[in-house]
Amino acid sequence: MDARAISLVRTTFKAVAAVEGGPEKLTSSFYAILFARNPQVRDFFPAAMDVQRDKLVAAIAHIVDQLEDLDRVLTFLAQLGRDHRKYGVVDAHYAAVGDALITALEQFAGAELWTEEVDAAWRDAIAVIAGAMMDAANADDGPPVWQGTVVDHIRALEDVSIVRLQLDQPMDYSAGQYVSVSIPSRPRMWRYLSPAIPANAEGQIEFHVRRVSGGWVSPAVVSNTVVGDRWTMGSPLGSMTRHTAEDRDRLLIASGTGVAPLRAQLMEMASRSVNARVHLFVGGKYPCDLYDLPTLQLIASTNPWLSVVGVVEDEEDPWWYQDHGPLAGPAPIVGQIGKVVAEFGTWSGRDIQIVGSPSMINTTKFRLQAAGVDLSFVHHDPW
Known part of the structure; x- marks a missing residue:
């Protein structure tokens, strides 16, 4: 897609998103059109569609924001295509989805905004999206589920x-x-x-x-x-680890159950004889939220390349928590995790991964950037 077509797609979507209730109305209209024209695809979706509508808006917004970086978009779409195999989706379904989305956008935008040039730009974008997803799905010879x-x-x-x-x-x-x-x-x-x-x-x-x-x-x-x-x-998704160099020191930051994918990486690294240095910060509201800290400390105890730091916002557990005794090892640092990490040391040149809620990720990135970290070294999955 050329720059003009990308601009038209982005402008149209932002105009829809800016209207009060716009994204919800667009997705409701899209699914109504899709199911009316193709009743058989309704079985792919749950009875309650609220979450599904949110996912659709998030996916479109992510793709529209990244259209200039085609390689990144195609990687994301390829993963979606492989993942959609779990539904039993075939090539014909992509055409039906594209037509329904075009109709919904045209109805919502109106004649003044939906020009022939805008229509052509969106059809080009949908062709790129559908083509990348279909190619990846058809090339995957693994099981769909x-x-x-x-x-x-x-x-x-x-x-x-x-x-x-x-x-x-x-x-x-x-x-x-x-x-x-x-x-x-x-x-x-x-x-x-x-x-x-x-x-x-x-x-x-x-x-x-x-x-x-x-x-x-x-x-x-x-x-x-x-x-x-x-x-x-469904099929494995996510490309966060794709950006990580094995010989570069790492900074890993997680809150709550976001520790899971980072713990998997540490366990994999522990099976190797040589690793770069890794600093892991694990955060929670209360000390009890650091439920997996003993496992992480056990990994660190036999792997000198790994340092584990716990961070909590409140020093004491809530009254309703059944006390299981104090955490082993060093006491957690009290503070907001992004602020603690940014003030802990100099992280220049490290591969940095963040896993947590969108607000935690954004706040931590802001703190790191303010401390002089180049955000091109910071990685997290879009969802």
Whole structure:
């Protein structure tokens, strides 16, 4: 796509997003058109569409923002295409989705904004998006989904579960990637989770899940998961580890269950004889939120290249937490994790990975940039 077409696509989408309720109305219109024209595709989606609509807006916004960086966009789209194999999506479905999106955009934008040039720009963009997804999906010769049986469920905290599964066949993923997961009590409601251990030939996999207030899937995982449950997983996604050089020192920053993909990377590194230096900061609201700190400290105790620092915002646990005794090792630093990391040392030239909520990631990046860190060395997944 040329610069003019990219500008038209971006301007149109921003105009839609700027209208009060615009993204919600656009996605509602899109799905209504798609299902009316293609009733059979409704079975791909959950009964409640709120989360799905949010995901669609987030995906379009991410792609539109990155159109100048075509290589990055194509990598992202290729992963989406492989992941969409879990639904049973075929090439014809991409054409149907593209036509429905064009119709919804045209209806919402109106004749004044939706010119022939804008129409052509959006059709070019959709052709790029659909083509990249179809090519990746058709080139993938692995299974569209993996099935696994829950073999252990540990309530690390009242709102955090550690779930271990035995896959029917091993999944080949890079430590640090994430997969979409569907549980039996929430069919077709896919939730992205990061494995907390590296891929292995035995087909073992582990996830850390925090219950999200108002969420559909995470409360069911934390409260209702039992040994013997059968889970379904899609293809591995995420390119955060792709940017990391093995011989460059690293700074890893995580909050809450965001420690899972970083822990998987550390376990993988621990299997090698030589590694660059790694500083890991793990943050939480309370000391009890550092539920996996003992495991991380155990890894550090036998790997001198690794330093682990806990960070908490409150020095004491909440009144409702059942005390399990003080944390082993050095006491956590009290403060906001981004501020603590930025003031801890000089991180110039390090590969930096951040995993957490969008607000935590943005705040930490701001603190690091203010401390002189080049943000081109900072990596995180878009979702």
